Each structure stands twice: as structure tokens, then as C-alpha cells.
Amino acid sequence: MRLRISGALLRFTDYRSVIDVDAGTVEAALLQLADAHAPFRKVLLDRSGRIRATHKIFLNGEQLAPDQLARPAGASDQVDLITAISGG
Amino acid sequence: MRRWYSYRVPADTSLFTPLHLQPAAVCRLAFGAAAEWLRRHAVSHRALVAEHRTGLVLWAVQLLTGDPITFFDADQLDVEVTGRVRGGGSQFECEVAIGPATGERTRLHACLVPLRLEDDGALLGTPAALGPAVMDRFLADEVDQRPHRSPVPRLRAEITARARPLARARTPFVVHRHQCEIADQWFWAEAVALGERGREELVIAGADGLPLLRQAMRVPLQRLDILFQRPYFLFDEGTVASTAYEWYGGLAFVHEFLDAGDEGARRPRAVAIEQFPGESPS
Numbered sequence: 520m521r522l523r524i525s526g527a528l529l530r531f532t533d534y535r536s537v538i539d540v541d542a543g544t545v546e547a548a549l550l551q552l553a554d555a556h557a558p559f560r561k562v563l564l565d566r567s568g569r570i571r572a573t574h575k576i577f578l579n580g581e582q583l584a585p586d587q588l589a590r591p592a593g594a595s596d597q598v599d600l601i602t603a604i605s606g607g
Numbered sequence: 608m609r610r611w612y613s614y615r616v617p618a619d620t621s622l623f624t625p626l627h628l629q630p631a632a633v634c635r636l637a638f639g640a641a642a643e644w645l646r647r648h649a650v651s652h653r654a655l656v657a658e659h660r661t662g663l664v665l666w667a668v669q670l671l672t673g674d675p676i677t678f679f680d681a682d683q684l685d686v687e688v689t690g691r692v693r694g695g696g697s698q699f700e701c702e703v704a705i706g707p708a709t710g711e712r713t714r715l716h717a718c719l720v721p722l723r724l725e726d727d728g729a730l731l732g733t734p735a736a737l738g739p740a741v742m743d744r745f746l747a748d749e750v751d752q753r754p755h756r757s758p759v760p761r762l763r764a765e766i767t768a769r770a771r772p773l774a775r776a777r778t779p780f781v782v783h784r785h786q787c788e789i790a791d792q793w794f795w796a797e798a799v800a801l802g803e804r805g806r807e808e809l810v811i812a813g814a815d816g817l818p819l820l821r822q823a824m825r826v827p828l829q830r831l832d833i834l835f836q837r838p839y840f841l842f843d844e845g846t847v848a849s850t851a852y853e854w855y856g857g858l859a860f861v862h863e864f865l866d867a868g869d870e871g872a873r874r875p876r877a878v879a880i881e882q883f884p885g886e887s888p889s
Contacts, residue, residue, distance in 0.1 A: 526840025527729050527791045536842070562727045573731035604838055605731040605790035606662015606722035 520548045520596050527602045531559040545578055545598055546570070546588035575601040609748050610648050611828040612640075615683040623678040627827035628713055630670055630803065633705055634796035637715040637744060640688035641701035648690070649744035653741060659741055662722040662732050663699055664838070665795035667757040670831040673704075681707040692745055694754030696736035697721070703837040718755040730790040759834035759878055766859050766880070770852035774813040774820060778805040778847045782839045791841040798833055802879040807848035809860070813851075820851060823858050823883050830882040837876040839864075845876070856885035 522538045525606045529536060533556070537585050540555075542548035549570060553560040569585070577599040578592060592598065622632040639652030642652040655661050685708055690701040699719045706712030742750070778801070786797045806823055814820040839845055844867035852859045859882050863875040 526843060528729065529841055530791065531729065558728070562729045562731070565725075571725055571727065571731070573725055573727075573733060590781055602729075602731060602792075602840060604664060604722065604732060604734075605730045605792045605840075606656070606664050 520592050520594060520598060522548060522552055523597065523599045525599070525601065527605050528559070528562060528600060530533050532556050543591060545576065545583060545592050547591065548598060549576070549588070549600070552599050573603060577601065581592055609689050610746065611687055611689045612644050613685065613687045614643070614646055618678060618681050618684050618748070620678050622684070624827075625677070627672060627677070628674045628705065630828055630831055631796050631799040633670060633713055633715055634668070634799050636686060636705055637701070637703040637717060638796065639689070640686050640703045641690060641717065642834035643689045643772060644701065645688045650741055651802070653748050655725065655741065656730070658786055659738060660724045660726070661737065661741065662724050662730060663719040664722055665835050666698070666720045667718040667755065667759070668759070668795070668831070668833045669716045671714045672827055672829050673706050675686070675827055676707055676710070676770040685712070691749040691751055692737060692742065692750045695752055697734070698755055699737070699753055718757070730744050757832070757834045759880060761834050762832060762880055763861060763878060766852055766854060767862060770854045770859060773817055773851040773853055775848070775850045776805060776809040776811050776812060778808045778849065780845055780847065782841060782843045784841055787841055793839040795886060798835070798864065798877050798879055799831065801847050801864070802849070802860070802881060806851070806860045806881060809849055809851050819853070819858070821888055823851075823860065826883055826886060828881055829857070829884045831879065833877060833879040835877045836874060838878060856883065858883040
């Protein structure tokens with residue numbers, strides 16, 4: 520699965536904007552990303568381990584609700600992780 | 608009574624065009640002025656973010672140009688600023704006047720939306736009203752329950768419905784870090800600079816066939832309105848779609864900030880409208 524990272528999140532993936540992972544679901548892919556990039560874990564997950572609501576997640580262009588992250592996805596799928604807004 | 612704060616800044620050459628103050632420079636000065644007002648009268652911008660977990664993001668801006676002033680007119684510029692909350696704490700509004708000691712000053716009105724920030728280190732947030740600990744810092748006269756409404760949707764509809772389009776241009780851009788604020792999100796004043804760039808590209812490309820466009824280089828900007836919907840972030844690719852209109856004897860430029868490759872199907876991330884007066888007969 521191809522993960523695309525952009526914007527305010529890039530500094531947490533060492534400025535890698537495209538990362539390929541081998542996972543069966545969107546959520547598993549995101550957790551794998553968090554495991555591979557330690558600083559990213561705190562940005563992605565809240566204290567209870569859920570993906571923060573500030574992230575918008577798209578599977579092949581379709582936005583997923585938080586309860587849809589267990590959706591199966593394979594090698595040919597693309598997941599975009601978009602930041603809605605930040606407040607510096 | 609609302610509290611004001613006044614101070615002076617040196618007038619350096621980077622603040623000016625040959626005609627007037629640089630609009631983007633006015634925006635930067637105004638943002639700093641708003642931060643100074645907050646620090647003196649309510650809560651510092653740093654404490655707001657770090658201690659109250661509250662960010663502020665620009666939503667609407669209006670700039671009204673005052674009497675023309677050039678670099679050679681003053682050694683210093685006076686800056687006056689006041690602030691207040693609106694909409695039950697869902698907006699922070701500041702008004703800034705910048706210019707020489709005498710004459711009509713350039714004025715900027717900005718409406719910012721508070722965000723509740725995550726404890727994520729990335730300063731990501733969601734819109735939320737200011738909390739009571741911050742609201743308590745404002746005087747009664749600095750709290751207006753009515754929300755500010757941007758004039759941009761109505762102005763844009765009026766221009767596109769009634770004015771004659773003269774020329775169009777699309778100017779691509781990439782957001783780099785020098786254009787961003789602390790969270791790698793574009794600094795809002797970049798919209799001013801990118802809109803100006805889109806307008807000047809229109810003039811470069813079209814003025815030989817349409818000399819009227821040069822008016823936008825010969826006279827100072829009269830009024831600028833911007834409405835922000837979604838920010839750009841570091842390395843985001845965008846396009847400024849600019850349209851020039853003949854408007855009340857002068858010119859109006861409508862700049863739509865789109866995603867790269869988007870032909871306007873999606874809602875723009877921002878819309879900026881520049882208005883220029885007609886030239887006075889010499």
C-alpha cells in the first residue's frame with residue numbers, strides 16, 4: 520500500500536512524502552508508519568491509541584470515517600493522510 | 608472602552624513600493640501588532656499556544672489603503688492596534704492602522720478563528736471557541752456576541768455578475784518553508800503576495816493588447832479582501848487563477864487559490880479580491 524504524507528506531517532517522516540508499506544488494512548498501514556517513524560506516533564495517535572480526529576484519511580480518493588479505517592487495502596491502493604488545519 | 612496600543616516602527620525600504628506601502632508588509636506589521644496587543648492586554652501569543660493550547664488562524668482580512676505614502680515621506684510609521692472577541696469567542700478580531708503621524712492611515716481588519724490544539728507536537732487543531740481563562744482577559748467592551756461576516760462572497764458574486772472580464776491567468780506555485788509559519792502551514796500574508804504575483808503575470812502577458820491592465824501597476828491598491836477556507840502546507844502545489852475585471856472605472860482582480868491541476872471544480876482554498884481606482888485625469 521502506498522501512503523502519501525503531506526504538509527505539516529512531513530517533518531515527522533523525515534520529509535518522506537511517499538512511503539510503501541505492506542499491510543492488510545488502512546489502519547494497520549498507518550500503525551506501521553507510526554512504528555517506523557517514532558515521532559509520528561504522537562502526532563497520529565491520541566493517548567488512547569486512536570487516530571486523532573485532526574487527520575483526514577483518504578483511500579484512493581475516498582475520505583474514510585474513523586470507523587472505516589479497518590477497511591481492507593492492498594498493494595495497489597493509495598492512502599492519503601491530509602492535515603486539515605494547524606494553529607501556529 | 609476598547610483598549611488600543613500604539614507604537615512606532617522604522618520605515619525601511621522593504622516596506623514600500625514606488626507608490627505606497629507594500630500590502631504584504633502591512634499584513635506582516637499588522638499580525639505583529641495584533642500579537643503585541645494580545646500580549647499587553649490579554650495573553651501573549653506564545654502563552655496562548657503553549658499554555659492555553661489555543662491557536663489562531665486567519666479567516667478573513669480586509670485592507671483599506673490610506674493616503675499614499677512613500678519611503679521618502681517619513682522616518683517612522685505609527686502603528687495603532689486594538690482587538691476584541693466576537694461570536695461568543697469563536698472569533699478574534701483586530702483592527703490595525705499604519706501610516707505617518709498625519710493623514711489617513713492604511714487600515715487592516717483581520718478576523719481570526721481560534722483552534723483547540725492537540726498535544727501532538729504538530730500544532731494540529733480544530734475550531735473551538737476561546738476558553739473562559741482567555742475570555743476573562745477581555746473587557747466587556749471587547750466582547751461582541753455578533754460574529755464577523757466576510758464581504759468576500761457577496762463582493763465576488765457582484766463582480767462576476769456585473770463586471771466585464773478583461774483577462775485571465777493561472778500562476779502555479781509551491782509553498783516553501785520561508786512562506787510558512789511555525790507549523791509548516793503557509794503564513795496567511797503569502798496569499799497577498801501570491802495574488803499580487805498573479806496580477807502582475809496578467810499585466811506582463813496581457814497589457815500589450817489591453818493597456819488598461821497597466822493601471823494596476825501605476826496606481827496603488829485601494830482595497831483588498833481575502834477569505835481563507837483551507838490552508839496550504841509545506842510543499843503543497845497550488846495555482847492562483849486570476850481574473851481581471853473593469854470595475855467602477857477602475858480594475859478588480861479576483862484571485863482563486865486552487866489545488867494544482869484543479870480547474871476550479873473544488874472550492875478554492877482562498878479567494879482574494881484586489882480593487883484599484885480609476886486614474887485621475889492629469
